[in-house]
Amino acid sequence: MKTIQWFPGHMTKAMRDMEAKRDLCDGIVCILDARAPMASINKNFKKIFGEKPVLYVLNKADLADSTKVDGFMKWFESKGKYCVKCNSTNPSSKRVLLQKLSDITKEKRERAQAKGITRTFRFMVAGIPNTGKSTMVNLISGQKRAKTGDKAGVTRDVRWLRCGEFDLLDTPGTMPPSFDDQYHAKHLAFIGSINDDILDMDDIALELLGELAEKYPQMLTERYGITDYSEKLGMYETLCKRRGFILRGGEFDYERGAKALIDDFRKGRIGKICLETASDYADFTW
Ligand SMILES: Nc1nc2c(ncn2[C@@H]2O[C@H](COP(=O)(O)OP(=O)(O)OP(=O)(O)O)[C@@H](O)[C@H]2O)c(=O)[nH]1
Ligand SMILES: [Mg+2]
Known part of the structure; x- marks a missing residue:
């Protein structure tokens, strides 16, 4: 098989913009594809996210094998990470996501309330292309304000969107500059996170x-x-x-x-699939 490589120019700029905006944020929402959660972790995000709390969202859970997705939920939790599974195209997911964002900002909110201040909380929504970042921002904002589409690379610039108590920064999907393992690169190709034109x-x-x-x-x-x-x-x-x-x-x-x-x-017509299994990643760190 031909080696998969894809890192378009706009991603360099996006990652620079994201790093510059990080310190303004109270936390990060990292959107993963529940059908290939490990392939959708971009190890370069560590540098961008810094020490901010990260909520890992196993999105497109409606298309994924729920037993395996639950295995990954436990896996993230065992590593002390915030995690939630969700279908961003389903309005009922909004409540679950808002609850998690509220949990993460609980202490800051209580501190502000004690001082009589009402404030908003900022989250950067990051992830590899096509995982549903813009769809999730629209879900939380209750309006279709961010452009979405079923191909990689729809969002081209970072953009703040006010969503009630939260300000969400929608960002372009970003990849590592090169894939060190082709096993996961293939998963990204399958789920549509790599531009089909180069495949x-x-x-x-x-x-x-x-x-x-x-x-x-x-x-x-x-x-x-x-x-x-x-x-x-x-x-x-x-x-x-x-x-x-x-x-x-x-x-x-x-x-x-x-x-x-x-x-x-x-489209999930073959069945609900997850290509990866949490127990294979016991030693995985990023
Ligand atoms: N079935 C299902 N489809 C989803 C879900 N979330 C998003 N989608 C679909 O996935 C496609 C990509 O969604 P986008 O919100 O544009 O993804 P994105 O991460 O913003 O993509 P880029 O901006 O290209 O990085 C769209 O066709 C969405 O309708 C989900 O939870 N379940
Ligand atoms: Mg987008």
């Missing part, structure tokens, strides 16, 4: 089939009639056959097959 979608589809065959084989059987998992290309061809992706002349239409598979995965 070889055939490659990505084959890799996704390989990983699903290992972790969720039954789902491949149910959706695509795949029962022989021994070969990625064989699975790809079964998928194309099942969906009628055959070109004139009888060749498989791999391009349509790849697009269908990746789209099905991203």
Whole structure:
């Protein structure tokens, strides 16, 4: 497979802006994708977040395998981190998120109240591209003020948005400048956090089939009639056959097959999936 690398110029500027705004903030909301929580931790965030309290949000939990997501919730908590799982497209998540932000700012609020001051609290909303940062800011603000979209790199500049008691800084999705491990880079490609234009979608589809065959084989059987998992290309061809992706002349239409598979995965049509397991990350630090 071709090595995945992607670090567009606007991310350098975004990370500089984020670091400059950090000291204005009472905390950070770090949005992760619940389908690949560890791949969505950008180790460079440590420098940007400094010592501020961080709330880790396992977003898109509606698309993810809840047992594994709960495993990660426990994992974050065991490391002394604030954590919540959420679906930012569902209005009922607003209350849960606000409660967490209130918990994190409790002491500061009480101190301000003791002095008779009413103040707002500032949070920077950070994360890799396409994890739902702008969607979450809109959810909390109760209005569609930040632009959202189902591809990586929609937000281009940092922007403050007043959300009741909180001021939230929506930020562009940012990546580490290079991926030190391609296993996690692949997960980012699967979930749509890397611009599809720089990816070889055939490659990505084959890799996704390989990983699903290992972790969720039954789902491949149910959706695509795949029962022989021994070969990625064989699975790809079964998928194309099942969906009628055959070109004139009888060749498989791999391009349509790849697009269908990746789209099905991203929209949750294959099933509720989490590609990572908390117990594999016992020694993980960042
Ligand atoms: N199913 C589901 N979809 C979500 C959720 N949160 C966001 N989305 C969708 O994910 C896509 C990306 O959302 P954005 O809010 O634009 O993501 P972002 O992190 O701001 O992306 P960038 O600005 O590109 O970094 C959109 O199509 C959203 O509707 C969620 O919790 N569940
Ligand atoms: Mg955005």
